[in-house]
Amino acid sequence: MGKNILLIDKLNSTKELTKEEFISLFSTFTDEDIEYARSIACKIRDKWYGKKIYLRGLIEISSICKNDCFYCGIRRSNSAAERYRLSKEDILECCATGYSLGYRTFVLQGGEDLYYNDDVLCDIISSIKKLYPDVAVTLSIGEKTYHQYKKYYDAGADRYLLRHETANEEHYYKLHPQSMSFTNRIECLYNLKKIGYQVGTGFMVESPYQTPETLAEDFIFLKELNPDMVGIGPYIVHHSTPFANEQSGTSRTTLFLLSLIRIMLPYVLLPATTSLGTIDNDGQIKGFLSGANVMMPNLSPVNVRKKYLLYDNKLCSGNEAAEFKSSLCKKLKTFGFEVLDSRGDVKKEPLHN
Numbered sequence: 191m192g193k194n195i196l197l198i199d200k201l202n203s204t205k206e207l208t209k210e211e212f213i214s215l216f217s218t219f220t221d222e223d224i225e226y227a228r229s230i231a232c233k234i235r236d237k238w239y240g241k242k243i244y245l246r247g248l249i250e251i252s253s254i255c256k257n258d259c260f261y262c263g264i265r266r267s268n269s270a271a272e273r274y275r276l277s278k279e280d281i282l283e284c285c286a287t288g289y290s291l292g293y294r295t296f297v298l299q300g301g302e303d304l305y306y307n308d309d310v311l312c313d314i315i316s317s318i319k320k321l322y323p324d325v326a327v328t329l330s331i332g333e334k335t336y337h338q339y340k341k342y343y344d345a346g347a348d349r350y351l352l353r354h355e356t357a358n359e360e361h362y363y364k365l366h367p368q369s370m371s372f373t374n375r376i377e378c379l380y381n382l383k384k385i386g387y388q389v390g391t392g393f394m395v396e397s398p399y400q401t402p403e404t405l406a407e408d409f410i411f412l413k414e415l416n417p418d419m420v421g422i423g424p425y426i427v428h429h430s431t432p433f434a435n436e437q438s439g440t441s442r443t444t445l446f447l448l449s450l451i452r453i454m455l456p457y458v459l460l461p462a463t464t465s466l467g468t469i470d471n472d473g474q475i476k477g478f479l480s481g482a483n484v485m486m487p488n489l490s491p492v493n494v495r496k497k498y499l500l501y502d503n504k505l506c507s508g509n510e511a512a513e514f515k516s517s518l519c520k521k522l523k524t525f526g527f528e529v530l531d532s533r534g535d536v537k538k539e540p541l542h543n
């Protein structure tokens with residue numbers, strides 16, 4: 191049997207690999223290895239979650255950002271970016287639309303926009319929870335202090351998404367300016383866990399300067415953090431960033447890594463991301479066939495969707511649009527999947543069977 195098949199088996203039985211083993215796997219995987227990991231990952235996903243796909247309505251609340259990440263289209267220095275911010279009323283309107291479509295998780299995602307101070311945010315969060323007690327509110331608005339995260343949690347936020355982006359400090363500063371802090375980002379994730387949030391982290395696949403070694407560190411970090419959700423998608427070029435001439439990542443590698451994450455963290459919520467669907471027309475379906483179980487259709491007001499442009503050609507219509515839920519359900523059904531109509535919390539407790 192091939193060496194990588196044995197490594198995948200080892201990952202499946204012990205739920206970990208050494209850094210050297212990860213590096214070797216990431217440096218040499220073949221189509222056969224991808225298929226092998228895929229079939230194990232789907233069995234694990236089916237055992238924990240069945241064929242249910244968990245939907246989250248994604249509300250992109252602001253394209254204004256104080257940060258200057260080299261890969262991101264809404265970075266502060268991109269003067270060509272169109273900026274907008276949603277008011278509390280706009281956001282509640284999105285929630286009303288989403289609720290009537292059957293969405294029971296709302297993800298408020300945005301650039302780090304200081305207009306949303308703690309009072310504004312807590313008011314928005316508690317208003318949503320008051321109107322819709324059976325929904326989960328997820329925040330994805332970047333780095334804050336422990337105290338701030340705690341306030342949002344007490345106001346009713348249930349989950350928080352903050353990708354670590356890379357677990358290798360040197361790599362982190364190739365993707366972000368020195369004014370950002372790798373240490374702080376990691377600390378944020380541990381703070382969120384400590385407070386009690388369901389926590390999602392993740393990284394871009396084949397981002398500039400990513401290597402088998404930095405990826406191995408990502409996997410070791412994921413194992414250690416033990417998050418509830420892991421979002422990964424291919425890095426995709428945005429034409430007006432410092433990385434305009436870099437290469438985008440591939441769906442092939444993304445799908446393999448999705449399977450490996452499912453194998454390593456069986457219970458994890460694993461989205462088939464918009465970027466995967468952008469780089470590959472069938473990317474999201476292939477994601478579900480590789481072990482993913484979450485999708486986050488776009489619930490932002492239609493007139494701002496084109497402005498939240500993290501990367502070129504970002505999907506925001508078709509099955510990516512929240513209002514096309516019924517056509518999405520139909521499509522998923524042809525592949526044997528069904529959509530879940532409730533909050534869709536993580537199933538972290540050990541399985542008894």
Ligand code: 5AD
Pocket residue numbers: 261262263353355393394423424425426427428465500501
């Ligand atoms: N390509 C792919 N993903 C990107 N993100 C930001 N810019 C890009 C890009 N050019 C991802 C980051 C961020 C998430 C919201 O979007 O990983 O955490």
